[in-house]
Amino acid sequence: MNVSREFAISLDNQDPLKHFREEFYVPDNQIYFDGNSLGLLSKRSEKAVHTLLESWKKYAIDGWTSAEYPWFYLSEEIGRQFAPLVGAKPNELINTGSTTTNLHQLVASFYKPQGKRTKILADELNFPSDIYALRSQLQLKGLSPDEHLIQVKSSDGHTLKTEDIINAMTDEIALIVLPSVLYRSGQLLELDTITKAANERGIVIGFDLCHSIGSIPHELSHWGVDFAFWCTYKHLNGGPGSVAGLYVNEKHLGREPGLAGWFSSHKAKQFDLENILPPALTAGAYQIGTPHVLSLAPLIGSLEIFSEAGIHAIREKSLRMTDFLIDLIEVELEDFQFQIASPIAHHARGGHLYLTHEYAASICKALKTEGVIPDFRSPNGIRLAPVALYNTYEEIYRAVHIIKRIMIEEHYKKFQNKRGVIA
Numbered sequence: 096m097n098v099s100r101e102f103a104i105s106l107d108n109q110d111p112l113k114h115f116r117e118e119f120y121v122p123d124n125q126i127y128f129d130g131n132s133l134g135l136l137s138k139r140s141e142k143a144v145h146t147l148l149e150s151w152k153k154y155a156i157d158g159w160t161s162a163e164y165p166w167f168y169l170s171e172e173i174g175r176q177f178a179p180l181v182g183a184k185p186n187e188l189i190n191t192g193s194t195t196t197n198l199h200q201l202v203a204s205f206y207k208p209q210g211k212r213t214k215i216l217a218d219e220l221n222f223p224s225d226i227y228a229l230r231s232q233l234q235l236k237g238l239s240p241d242e243h244l245i246q247v248k249s250s251d252g253h254t255l256k257t258e259d260i261i262n263a264m265t266d267e268i269a270l271i272v273l274p275s276v277l278y279r280s281g282q283l284l285e286l287d288t289i290t291k292a293a294n295e296r297g298i299v300i301g302f303d304l305c306h307s308i309g310s311i312p313h314e315l316s317h318w319g320v321d322f323a324f325w326c327t328y329k330h331l332n333g334g335p336g337s338v339a340g341l342y343v344n345e346k347h348l349g350r351e352p353g354l355a356g357w358f359s360s361h362k363a364k365q366f367d368l369e370n371i372l373p374p375a376l377t378a379g380a381y382q383i384g385t386p387h388v389l390s391l392a393p394l395i396g397s398l399e400i401f402s403e404a405g406i407h408a409i410r411e412k413s414l415r416m417t418d419f420l421i422d423l424i425e426v427e428l429e430d431f432q433f434q435i436a437s438p439i440a441h442h443a444r445g446g447h448l449y450l451t452h453e454y455a456a457s458i459c460k461a462l463k464t465e466g467v468i469p470d471f472r473s474p475n476g477i478r479l480a481p482v483a484l485y486n487t488y489e490e491i492y493r494a495v496h497i498i499k500r501i502m503i504e505e506h507y508k509k510f511q512n513k514r515g516v517i518a
């Protein structure tokens with residue numbers, strides 16, 4: 096195991112993606128390991144925002160059809176560009192809404208309690224927003240969330256077992272919603288195996304790809320996933336509040352969405368302004384209202400970068416980076432009671448690592464004063480995300496040595512072991 100600075104530099108020199116770092120505004124004097132919460136701004140995204148602003152200035156109302164990127168078709172156009180990232184057909188994709196509103200839309204469309212099949216299967220480790228949405232959808236149907244939401248339990252508090260998930264797919268389950276990568280431990284679930292089991296039992300299944308999109312390749316169509324949804328401000332670098340994405344398997348297209356609006360319409364018929372919705376025959380039907388054009392602009396630039404870099408090369412580098420980080424943690428931090436709570440096996444590891452420590456909140460605060468940007472997750476976790484497009488191996492080397500110094504000098508003890516408002 097080589098954990099030297101020279102080795103880190105040699106990995107950087109051989110890195111086929113190294114030139115992408117120059118495309119981003121990497122904060123000065125910082126080691127930014129929080130790209131899984133908010134990705135960095137790229138120069139191409141900045142340019143795209145300017146272009147869209149200019150098109151408003153220049154075209155006013157005619158921008159909908161005549162701008163350089165006609166606004167009326169932009170959600171579909173960007174949606175198509177998700178195809179190589181999620182392994183889906185262009186007509187199965189749309190850029191719309193937010194993660195949570197898309198989940199509401201998809202549950203409103205795909206949750207059809209009938210006879211004995213009335214329950215929704217989720218897990219106890221998913222991000223709370225998803226759980227809140229599922230509970231409120233049950234309530235809207237007049238069903239008790241305490242009875243009808245089944246959450247697969249974790250035996251170690253950090254990870255889920257595929258067999259526990261499959262065993263929970265009983266004949267009472269009408270719908271399954273799971274994350275692809277768990278937001279704390281970074282466990283990558285066995286999406287293909289889980290989907291296959293759901294398909295065999297006739298249960299509709301959807302995934303939240305927030306922590307895997309832009310970091311890990313997917314084969315949604317091939318696996319037979321019914322629907323998926325994701326945000327675009329984490330690994331996809333779309334900026335704060337950027338417009339989200341969703342996928343609906345082709346076999347479900349052509350129907351009315353659960354939550355309809357005039358942007359659910361077939362595009363050619365939308366301005367007929369009829370009282371009965373003619374739904375789009377694509378995933379575009381899952382839009383509701385007018386697209387947030389200025390908040391989807393950064394994606395024009397950002398997705399171009401992903402298309403050039405290629406998701407497989409990104410995944411390869413990401414795994415190599417977290418491998419190097421794990422090696423460094425094992426060698427340099429062995430005396431300081433950190434636990435790596437992320438799966439070590441490549442097939443189960445997402446794009447970030449999760450370390451637990453009794454003083455995690457204090458350590459995160461101390462790290463920020465030293466220019467290392469991790470994020471703290473309650474109750475005792477430190478997430479570190481070296482991002483393939485803009486982080487370097489040398490930064491990983493330096494970050495771990497900064498953690499080591501903070502522990503040796505007990506610098507973290509100067510900070511309260513409590514989270515801030517946003518953590």
Ligand SMILES: *Cc1c(COP(=O)(O)O)cnc(C)c1O
Nearest residue numbers: 193194195222224278303305326
């Ligand atoms: C980031 C994230 C969200 C955020 O939802 P928004 O609607 O974009 O605020 C939801 N679910 C998961 C799993 C996430 O990681």
